[in-house]
Amino acid sequence: xxxxxxTPKFQVLKTGQSMTLQCAQDMNHxxxxxxxxxxxxxLRLIHYSVGAGITDQGEVPNGYNVSRSTTExxxxxxxxxxPSQTSVYFCASSPEYQETQYFGPGTRLLVL
Amino acid sequence: xxxxxxxxxxxxxxxxENLVLNCSFTDSAIYNxxxxxxxxxxxxxSLLLIQSSQREQTSGRLNASLDKSSGRSTLYIAASQPGDxxxxxxxxxxxxxxxxxFGKGTxxxxxx
Numbered sequence: 001x002x003x004x005x006x007t008p009k010f011q012v013l014k015t016g017q018s019m020t021l022q023c024a025q026d027m028n029h030x031x032x033x034x035x036x037x038x039x040x041x042x043l044r045l046i047h048y049s050v051g052a053g054i055t056d057q058g059e060v061p062n063g064y065n066v067s068r069s070t071t072e073x074x075x076x077x078x079x080x081x082x083p084s085q086t087s088v089y090f091c092a093s094s095p096e097y098q099e100t101q102y103f104g105p106g107t108r109l110l111v112l
Numbered sequence: 113x114x115x116x117x118x119x120x121x122x123x124x125x126x127x128x129e130n131l132v133l134n135c136s137f138t139d140s141a142i143y144n145x146x147x148x149x150x151x152x153x154x155x156x157x158s159l160l161l162i163q164s165s166q167r168e169q170t171s172g173r174l175n176a177s178l179d180k181s182s183g184r185s186t187l188y189i190a191a192s193q194p195g196d197x198x199x200x201x202x203x204x205x206x207x208x209x210x211x212x213x214f215g216k217g218t219x220x221x222x223x224x
Contacts, residue, residue: 042216103155
């Protein structure tokens, strides 16, 4: 199993540009989530999904969209990038929401 | 609102020492608690998950305890090694919630 994969590893955007961060898992996990990690702020939940077709907001959802059309994929869309969205983004999955979380390697995003 | 605190933010010890990392949370109504390890520039790796009904979990040289009533958990690392150097994060899942709440982590350095 590849586990949780994220692409790209690193991205530079200009303010106002849009992009999609990809996340995929091959473990047939129902629960998937997106976090951002910033110095001094820890990990904060952006959006999560308890199964295909179901998504919900986390702590910091503004400026981000998600969809879950398949069990395997959970892309995160930045609608109009802002410098405040410069961060490291992590995707995680688990069989059910209350079980052990498996994290991807992260995507470093720089918004100029 | 659940808050998770990890003190100290950084810890440096000589190789071979036994050590304890601390995690406290403000609301004792949790479903479970997880300890993670994060190496620089990498994703998170789950170390131990303790259910709210459990008092401790062990994996190799690691032992995590949970005192739900006092809102505290500790991660005990026996016979520390330089390879244990990493940031250790604690996360709680509030009861009835599909979201994890993370502490900001303790950066551990084990000196040869």
